[in-house]
Amino acid sequence: MSDGALTALQAIVGAPHVLTDPDTTARYLTDWTGRRTGRASAVVRPATTDQVSDVVKACAVHGLSICPQGGNTGLVGGSVPPDDDAPRIVLSTTRLSDVEAVDEIDRCIAVGAGVTVAEIARRAAKVGLTFGIDLASRDSATAGGIVATNAGGIHMIRHGDARAQVRGVEAVLADGTVLRRWKRVVKDNVGYDLPGLLAGSEGTLAVITRVLFALRTPAASSFVLVAALDAVPVAFDLLRGLENSGLRIEAAELMTSAGVELLHERGHRRPTEARARYYVLVEVAGPADLESLVVQTVSDVAGIVDTVGEPAPARALWEIREGHTGAIAASSTTVPVKLDVSLPRASMPQALESLAALGQAQTYDCRTIFFGHIGDGNIHLNYLDVPAPAQTELADAALQLVVDAGGSVSAEHGIGRDKVRWMSTRDPADVAAMKAIRAALDPHERLNPGVLW
Ligand SMILES: Cc1cc2nc3c(=O)[nH]c(=O)nc-3n(C[C@H](O)[C@H](O)[C@H](O)COP(=O)(O)OP(=O)(O)OC[C@H]3O[C@@H](n4cnc5c(N)ncnc54)[C@H](O)[C@@H]3O)c2cc1C
CATH class of the missing domain: 3.30.70.2190 (Alpha-Beta Plaits)
Structure with missing residues (x-):
């Protein structure tokens, strides 16, 4: 990174929040699975939406792309940059940590993008409410991250996905413009559902800086x-x-x-x-x-x-x-092949047999462990002990079985960098429309290039 870019970023967020020392940046550059380690000129940690906007503008001036990162618990490689020397920063949202008091009348909570799922749940519980999203990564996964991935989790069957919890969003577009759609009302049909569009955009359309989440009534027992x-x-x-x-x-x-x-x-x-x-x-x-x-x-x-x-x-x-995700990661002799898929109920029994048989048919010893949110048809396929050179071929064979069974190659984790080649399972017109949206909002592809496509 040029001295000019470094000075500009330091002037915006303060020098202590522009990290360049390899020991300090290491944990931002390797993903949760350990499969991917990328490179960035700096990790930048803004504390307000205005700072995010200024950082995004400075990156445009200095030709830096941006990898937005929340808790770095994503499982498809979207939260860390690629391993090449293109000029870029990781924009960590963890200092966007303000939490407003729960609005008990309209049942919602406004939080900074870096607030964890566990913290939102704690705030909700204090006033007798509950947050609709819960997942095993709750202590690290952030508000911005769950919206950007449209996370599902264990109560999706009851409360819907992250998109269904979003009442409002504040986000910084690729040119630094602050987009604010922020109404506490439940019904709000004035034009396109832009917060809904940002849900699942995986950091490619905007940097989400604040979210207004609906809260729910917990079960009495x-x-x-x-x-x-x-x-x-x-x-x-x-x-x-x-x-x-x-x-x-x-x-x-x-x-x-x-x-x-x-x-x-x-x-x-x-x-x-x-x-x-x-x-x-x-x-x-x-x-x-x-x-x-x-x-x-x-x-x-x-x-x-x-x-x-x-x-x-x-x-x-x-x-x-x-405990499954952690135990599988610790037990496999190689980084496990982890595939998050969904299957129609009608074809799930046969598909799971075929997916297990696929593991057994390999020439190396391969353990298969499946688990997941069966109520939503969402299964996490894990193939353990797969030698590194064989991993892509096995993953592709498994995903093809899922597609053949009428399922989806991504139920809740997203596409990230790992499943880019599987975007073609959407119709060409569908992909073209998505790319047109991307081109309109981020014509220079500064936000998370290489993710989704
Ligand atoms: C043990 C474990 C259990 C899990 N269980 C579930 C589960 O049940 N359901 C589920 O859906 N997922 C699950 N996950 C995956 C992961 O926790 C989710 O994808 C989560 O939503 C990621 O949040 P994060 O803050 O860690 O985002 P990150 O990992 O930091 O980022 C994920 C993606 O979102 C983008 N992003 C992050 N923050 C922003 C932002 N503010 N603005 C724009 N883009 C942003 C990143 O660029 C990246 O593409 C699990 C992961 C682990 C390790």
Whole structure:
């Protein structure tokens, strides 16, 4: 980076917040998986929307592109720059950390883009409300990050995705203009849904600096059930049965025996006494005496091998599910091939068989562990111990099986840099329209070039 660019950035955010020392910048340049390490001339940490705007303008003047970064928990390589020496900065949002008091009348909260999901949930809980997005990366994932990726998470089945939580957004466009769509009202159909457009834009349309999120009414009481079963359709029968009993599904998560055994080796309990091929964790809410309604429903569903249940929060049961990502990363001898996909319920059982068979068919020893938000049809495919040179071919073969089964190559993690070649699963006209939007808002492709396309 030129001295002029460095001086300009330091003048905007203060010298301590323009990081160039390799020891300090390292954690911003490697992604959560450890698969990608990129390069940047500096990591810049603005503290206000105006500073973000000035940083973006300075980058335009000095020919620097920008990789926006929140908590750096993204799993598709979009939060770190590529490994080349093109001039660029990482713009970290972690100092955009202001939180306004919860608006208890209109049930919303205004937060800086760098505020974590856990902090938003804490603020909501203090006034008896809840935040609709929850995910295992909650202590690091940020408001801006969950909107930029349109994150789903464990309560998507109940409250919808991150886009559905957004009432307003403040963001800086590629020319430094501050875009502010900020109304506390629930209904607001004046023109295009620009906040909705920024949701899922993965840092390619704007730097999100503040978000106004809706808050929800928490369930008065809820109950967590884990059912052991040997066939995926039984899980769908169980979910249907619970809903037909008047219960509301708050979360529905799939685990396999391979994942449960891995967690057991690492000190977690097995959820049920009997072992089975699959385990489904379901959190339900509803009228009083939840437990007897659940027990009655379970007895009506054929194919359930064993169950265990307890009133929420049932942390020990949830920890088995939430421990999967970390345990898989720690256990695999190579960086695991992680693919976040969704499948129609009708084709999921056969598709999961084919995806498991794909792992077994490799010439090297490959462990497969699948888990995910089965209520949304969202499965996280993990192939462990795959030698580095074989990873792309295996990932492509798995994603092709997903496409052939009528599914999506990205359920909730996005495209990032990892799945760019799979954008072609959208129709050409669809891709052209998306590119036209990008060209209109960022004609010089300064924001996260190489992400999405
Ligand atoms: C253990 C674990 C569990 C996870 N579980 C889930 C899950 O259940 N559901 C789910 O959807 N994801 C999950 N993820 C993935 C990840 O946590 C989400 O994608 C999350 O939304 C990323 O937020 P972040 O702040 O870390 O964003 P980052 O990783 O920093 O960035 C992600 C993308 O958003 C862009 N971005 C970030 N902030 C901004 C901003 N302010 N303005 C513009 N662009 C921005 C980046 O450029 C990048 O493209 C999980 C990850 C881990 C490690």
